[in-house]
Amino acid sequence: MTDFNRNHASPFGGAAGRVDAAAVDAGLRAHMLRIYNYMTIGLAITGFVALGVFKLAVTTDPALIVHTYKGLGLTSFGVAMFGSWLRWVVMLAPVAMVFFFSASIDRVAPAKAHMMFWVFSALMGASLSSVFLIYTQTDIVRVFFLTAAAFGALSLYGYTTRRDMTAMGSFLFMGLIGLLGASLINLFVQSSMMQFVISVVGVLVFAGLTAWDTQQLKNEYVYNLRGGGDVAERAAISGALRLYLDFINLFIMLLQLFGGSRDWRVFRRDIGIGGSLAIPPSHTTGHTGPVPAVR
Numbered sequence: 001m002t003d004f005n006r007n008h009a010s011p012f013g014g015a016a017g018r019v020d021a022a023a024v025d026a027g028l029r030a031h032m033l034r035i036y037n038y039m040t041i042g043l044a045i046t047g048f049v050a051l052g053v054f055k056l057a058v059t060t061d062p063a064l065i066v067h068t069y070k071g072l073g074l075t076s077f078g079v080a081m082f083g084s085w086l087r088w089v090v091m092l093a094p095v096a097m098v099f100f101f102s103a104s105i106d107r108v109a110p111a112k113a114h115m116m117f118w119v120f121s122a123l124m125g126a127s128l129s130s131v132f133l134i135y136t137q138t139d140i141v142r143v144f145f146l147t148a149a150a151f152g153a154l155s156l157y158g159y160t161t162r163r164d165m166t167a168m169g170s171f172l173f174m175g176l177i178g179l180l181g182a183s184l185i186n187l188f189v190q191s192s193m194m195q196f197v198i199s200v201v202g203v204l205v206f207a208g209l210t211a212w213d214t215q216q217l218k219n220e221y222v223y224n225l226r227g228g229g230d231v232a233e234r235a236a237i238s239g240a241l242r243l244y245l246d247f248i249n250l251f252i253m254l255l256q257l258f259g260g261s262r263d264w265r266v267f268r269r270d271i272g273i274g275g276s277l278a279i280p281p282s283h284t285t286g287h288t289g290p291v292p293a294v295r
Contacts, residue, residue: 049125158214
């Protein structure tokens with residue numbers, strides 16, 4: 001199943017070399033499965049928290065409605081989450097958490113690393129809860145399954161291809177920086193055409209990162225992590241974070257392209273708190289710093 005260098009020399013001869021290759025194959029499969037499992041749990045936490053925050057932020061009880069937006073009644077909690085200074089805390093908390101995670105992952109025990117990843121996933125859920133205000137739940141579910149299919153195919157390609165994609169990393173990183181700059185500019189410009197271009201380029205960049213990250217994680221195990229232990233466990237958690245961020249950002253970019261987005265400028269005007277509401281979908285919280293931090 002794996003495609004690591006089968007010409008790797010074994011000091012015990014050909015037969016022992018085949019045994020060594022089989023052992024690496026089995027260890028690699030277990031390692032990658034662990035990464036995918038952690039990533040899936042993280043995505044589930046994010047989804048449940050995002051939906052939970054949204055449910056707390058909206059209501060159909062007239063006595064609890066503080067502001068309305070196209071049939072959605074916002075509670076005082078919703079106004080605080082999406083229309084006050086708290087929105088900046090919610091937006092920046094996952095970014096700060098990723099930098100802290102990246103700086104400390106090599107020093108903490110695996111159990112603490114697990115907890116940090118779960119906390120980060122919950123913070124991301126709170127940050128992404130605004131997508132339920134912008135898109136219908138049908139659109140969100142449809143794009144989620146589209147993202148899952150695309151991510152699975154891209155990650156499988158990165159895992160099985162014999163092509164060395166190392167050189168792609170620098171180009172993908174430059175594309176990532178360009179996306180970050182363009183997204184920040186568009187927060188103020190609010191150009192729908194610019195947002196469309198950002199989304200198209202973003203899909204290409206995060207598609208490439210999905211395949212590239214998968215191959216890098218595979219190679220890291222083959223050449224550096226054989227034997228397991230705490231080091232391999234921490235690497236699995238870090239790898240889950242990298243693929244998680246690829247998935248989340250690919251999902252957001254596809255949602256911007258294929259979801260029935262409401263007009264954010266109208267949204268801000270209707271809420272009318274502090275001149276703005278939450279960060280629009282273009283904020284793509286995951287890679288506004290996290291990717292450079294974990295590479």
